[in-house]
Amino acid sequence: MRRKSFADFDCSIAQTLEVVGEWWTLLIVRDLFGFKGHYRFEELQEDLGISRNILTERLDGLIRNGVVEKRAYQENPPRYEYHLTRKGKDLFPIIMELLNWGDKWASGPDGPPVLLHHTTCGHDARAVETCSHCGEPFTGRTVEGRDAPYVEQKGRRFAS
Structure with missing residues (x-):
């Protein structure tokens, strides 16, 4: 069952969860940092013990959101490695x-x-x-939040 979307929340944490808040997603990102050298689908699947369809879904979402990129390492049959983009590395x-x-x-x-x-x-x-x-x-204990200055743009609020 898909959880509620946070796409309309005016909150940076909610927007981050919209991209990486599904189960398994941050563990996939963890593996793609390369601590264990896992970049291929089969390596990720084996290390995580995740089903192939869930891994495919999560990788597709990470690619769609610009967190991961797919790189071919073999042409026949086509095989790919998955690598974090700059956006992904910022996680x-x-x-x-x-x-x-x-x-x-x-x-x-x-x-x-x-x-x-x-x-x-x-x-x-x-x-x-x-x-x-x-x-x-x-x-x-040493941080408090305060409202950012906002401007109206296309019916949505954005920090200026």
Whole structure:
């Protein structure tokens, strides 16, 4: 059963969920970041244990929304790899925050199942969100929302 559409919601979170809010979608995106080197349909299907029709649906939606692109790697028969676009790669902080939350609140007694190794400094680390202006931690306790200035355009409100 398809969930309610958020297409008419005037909310950035709702618009993001419209693209990546279906079950399996963020796990497909996670795999396409290449941590495990999965870019082919069969690899994704095997790693996730997802049915072929659901994987096809989710990939088609990601392609339609410009998050993923399909690249041929074989001509006869035609076979493809799936790669994140720049738009898809911008989901990295979302994936990292879901990982952080899961590590803190949903991992078992042995701790998180995956460690992130920062190749630049050579240490295991976790991703942290910081303010783009001052560099201080950006958390639910240090952030508040405020209405953005809007202009009317074609009957819909857009941030100016």
